[in-house]
Amino acid sequence: MTLPTVAIAMQPERTRYVFTPELLSRLGDVARILDRQPMTEFGDERSQRLLGDAEILVTGWGAPFIDAAVLARAARLRLIVHAAGTIKGLVDESAFDAGIKVSHAAEANAVPVAEFTLAAVIFSGKQVFRFRDIYATDRGRERTQVLQGEAIGNYRRTVGIVGASRIGRRVIELLRLLDYRLLLHDPLVGESEACALKVEKVDLQTLMARSDIVSLHAPLLPETRHMIDARQLALMKDGATLINTARGALVDEAALIERLQSGAINAVIDVTHPEIPERSSPLYRMPNVFLTPHIAGAIGLERTRLGEMAVDEVGRFVQGRPLLFEVCKQDLGRMA
Known part of the structure; x- marks a missing residue:
């Protein structure tokens, strides 16, 4: 042949x-x-x-x-x-x-993104980065011992998934193995499919308000650009975390920076818009931001x-x- x-x-x-x-x-x-x-x-x-x-x-x-x-x-x-x-x-x-x-090979590229997101969810719920910073500053355990007694950790935390994409679905599969309550916002997913995924289907406002951790997995389309704007960010609980491994332009970055500078929320950000933030961007230096250079996908x-x-x-x-x-x-x- x-x-x-x-x-x-x-x-x-x-x-x-x-x-x-x-x-x-x-x-x-x-x-x-x-x-x-x-x-x-x-x-x-x-x-x-x-x-x-x-x-x-x-x-x-x-x-x-x-x-x-x-x-x-x-x-x-x-x-x-x-x-x-x-x-x-x-x-x-x-x-x-x-x-x-x-x-x-998008399906293959989805695997490490989902793995990265799972790690980000777990570390966010356990406030690992906050513990790291306090421990490195104090070089003792007085404050970290007190922090361990606060209402933190991952048991029965509520995670909101925005977008039942191939990555979003993989993240749901991984989180279902653990003790999380899962919310989903995706206009293309009906109640029966949400039931099969074992998630609670909600609108975006409800998801933003109820979630301890919000993870973005929507495609960047004209109708999803800046879908996470100042109004949505204002709905997030104090101490909640936004994770973005999808596309930077899903989020109104100026509104996000303003909300982060207030100290009200945290963020794990792997993608930004522009792809590389300005050298003077506050994202590089805010203690409540964990910023990575688009590494969630296959490396x-x-x-x-x-x-x-x-x-x-x-x-x-x-x-x-x-x-x-x-x-x-x-x-x-x-x-x-």
Whole structure:
């Protein structure tokens, strides 16, 4: 059997753990790899040659945008598999219009985000960062002993999940194993589905007011931009925590900073808008903020899951089996 041809497009430094030697060998068993050196642009002579020969294109972080002009140079292309999170922002509708199958590894990228969120929920409920700061300052345990007697901890705390996305659902699954009360706000989830998820479906205002910890997992769409604004933040309990591992623009950042500066709430923030805050941003120095540089998704060894999922999808396509993670044109409008 003649193997189909495959080209790779992504930042070369990202391939170290996405495509291990073992995974490249597996990919080579089901398709003929035209060049193991990934493309980082589509305009040079080498890339145009590879695009013209490729029947399968495996992409990843840093891949150039795929539009109608690119596809015009890829007449043999039948499949695009994105070995990273969402395909949104990488391909336009012309790929679907051309009948090219599209798949992505967003499901694999959801795993570390859910794990990160679980850790953030547990640490927030136990006020780990507050204990750390007090202990480091005092170098004794007088104040931390007193703090242990306050109404903190994770037993029967209320966690509000905003968005039953693939990540939101994974977070719900993890939290259900522990002693939390779970609220969900998602207009697309009905009562019967909420019952199946074992969560209480509520409106956003109710969730913000009742939750000890609020975790955001909604996609960034025109209607969700700044969905967490000053009014919603004002509803949060004193001492409550907002966790954002989704998209920075879901939150009105100016309103959030103002609420945080009052000391009324806490935040665990992995994503911001802009992606990197201004160097003078108060987010870097507020004691009630735990700020990380967009690391909840797959990093380091976690990236191998992405490569595994991509190679598995290529294998299914070559064997004529249905893709497990196929993306349809209508999915683009509601993706994160």
